[in-house]
Amino acid sequence: MSDYILTYSRIKFYPLEPIKEDIKIEDIAHSLSLMTRANGHSSYFYSVAQHSLQCCFEAESRGYSVRVRLGCLLHDASESYISDLTRPVKRNLPEYFRIEEMLQKVIYGRFGLNDLTEDELKQIENVDDTLLYYEFEAMMNYQIFETAPPKSLNHYDFFQRDFGSVEQEFLTTFNKLMAISSAL
Structure with missing residues (x-):
């Protein structure tokens, strides 16, 4: 039994001993575009x-920094290597x-976010919880929290989409944020 997974780009990735350079946005x-x-x-x-x-678009609508928006885009990135649990x-x-x-932390470090502050991490967590609430409301007609959290966007894209288009939008959004980040 091996201690690595084979990624989409054919990298032997060791999730318990990750190497930063082995982390690929692709x-x-x-x-993540194939995980439900x-x-x-x-x-x-x-x-x-x-x-x-x-999450990234909600953070942008709230006027959060490029770092927080990138953090929102990548906040579940570890799931691409270790899956998720309920x-x-x-x-x-x-x-x-x-x-x-x-x-x-290694993933954040790979993309220049190894120094996120507690406030930035709380902003990311708050956006994530906000989306969780509205996703369950839209897709399951269920209020997961007693009180609806405030949101900034008027409309979310909770529609079923082709995974390829979502994957491409994820990459495009990532590249845009990295370009803005490097220009600062």
Whole structure:
């Protein structure tokens, strides 16, 4: 049994001992565009990549920095290497949290976000929770929190889309943010 996964770009990736240079945005975009939100328990296919894009757009609408927008786009990137677990299960597996956190830090570091502040991380988490609420409301007709969180965007793209178009939009958005970031 090997300790690596083979990524879309044919890299032997060791999720428990990640090498920053082995992290490729193409692998992340491809994988997340094929992974469904809510462990597949929604009325139609809606990918983690599409969720990440909506988080990025919500952050932009709130006037958050390019760093936070990029953080929102990449906040679930570790899932492309280790998958995800439902919140009730994840809560009971502290070792998974440790692995996920370590891997996410390496991913953030790969793309220049290794120094996100606590405030920036809270902004990313708040946007993520906001999208979680509105995704469940739109796709499952269910209010996951008692009170609807404030949102900035008037419209979210929660429609079922072809994974290839989502993958391409993810890459385009990433490249745009990296270009803006390097120009600052």
